[in-house]
Amino acid sequence: MRGGSPFSLWWAALLTGIVVLPFAIPPSMATEVVIYGIVAVAANLLIGYAGLYSFGQAAFFGVGGYMTANLLLHLDLPVLPALALGAVVSGLVAALVGFVCVRRTGIYFIMLTFAFNQMIFYIAYQWRDATGGEDGLSGVPRPDVLGVDIGAPIAYYAFAALVFVLCFWAMGRIVASPFGRIVVATRENPRRAASVGFDVTRAQTAIFAMSGAFTGLAGGLYAMLYGLMPIDAVNWINSGNIVFMVLIGGTGNLFGPAAGAVIFIILQDVLSVVWARWPLLFGAVVIAVVLYFQGGFVELFHRLGRWATARRKARAR
């Protein structure tokens, strides 16, 4: 299933989901789903494929978002170059952060990604001219893309969904490429990978940078969604949310985390209607999921299946 052929069942499910989504939930929410879909799939390049547990993905989301927002706001750049530059800059920042972090493994790697997330949050908090500080950067425009107006919510969804599909395809190619195999090898057995001649640190830094670039691209899309890049997007809590999406969807392939993004955005929406202090509820859900549904939703379906079979048997008796 890794990578997958373009016409596989997984792809069919994904494309169907993308078409159905804006009719099932409001278009702006659907747009959030595809944006965080990119983020979650990019995070899984690290968590699932490279075995690098990054707890600082929000930092790159923020860097890309602020970069694209500033380019649109102050330089009147067209959408595509603004998004591309946002991705490049966040990729470069991720390359630097990754270069340092992959020097340490395991717990220390996690702590370092968290610490760098906090550093970038701190910079964003203080650098008001570029980020709007605590209030966020507002007034981000949403100009035409190659002459097509993406002002309407559904039009913007279509654009974001197209970017998502392209990113998803690109990440699938990365995973299936020889480089992707090397990355998996560095996860499975770093020593052996090194001893057969692969530069482990370089492969890890490279995949970290790629993940950061995709995440930054998504950040740029997010800034254009509500015309606002909020400081919360860079917060470590957002990094935790991203890990949650990846885990709840499952780390085994690229499709799982995309489903995880759907679940997270809908969950967030439902909980925030229930109570203003919804992070408390969300935290409780995270704890419950971790303790009772470790296998994510795949496990949940299995359980429901078993439960249904048991009931059918009971009824038959």
Next chain:
Amino acid sequence: MPLSLLVSQLLNGIAVGMLYAVAALGLSIIKGLLNIPNFAHGAFYAVGAYLLYAVVSATESFWLGLVVATVVAGGLGVLVEWFGVRRLYGGAYLFQLLLLFGVSLVVTELLIVLWGPEGKSLSPPDFLQGALIFSGIFYPKYLLFTTVAGAVIIVAVWLLIERTRYGAIIRAGIEKTEMVSALGINIEVLFTLAFAFGAGLAGLAGALAAPIVGITATMGIDMLAMAFVVLVIGGLGSLYGAVFAGLLVGITQSLVALYWPSASTILIYVAMVLILLWRPQGLLGER
């Protein structure tokens, strides 16, 4: 820049560094035994600060407040380890992280629900108000108290770990968990106690910090990031590297703040990067 100002700032840095050291020591013990980065450490730290505030408001007893902050944060640690972390040992590493993330969210939000979204401020107890002034050097009594208290806590932890039977078990547990278990030590209880101990230290550090930095529900996050940095700088597998690095970070931060306030935190990260590139195992790390 007058020398007296520099010395005042240095004394301030030592006090702040002591707080980093105490919090990071707790993190280091949990990391050493349970092999997890405790993402809920910042939440325990904030709990300590709020509890001191609550106890002082109700009873005006600062000492009782410190005790309650430590004990309740430790008790919270027992709950989290007993009902959560313990059920995820073995293979489900990321789930432990996510669990601690969830705990951190719940606890932080509970503090806001209980005490409101605005921060609280707490002045030091009467006998620690005011400052010592000698040859132009301004040394608030509470900072002196924090420094001494921090040193006492660190020495007490050191004595506990290096000079007692329990400490020997903890040290052995960090080195070879299975071996300790095979020798008939109840490793599960040891893990629970270690987690509670680390959480208690976080609560105590938070309580001590409250009169200095003010009290907010998210106060723990800045500390947590710094404590992680402190552990990385301090070194792999070194409990006391955390103490040394904590002081170093506190002092550096305070001194840089004199010249370039907005860069003082960023500079710590830059220093961390340089240290990592120079000595990947950290300053006191062995491997």
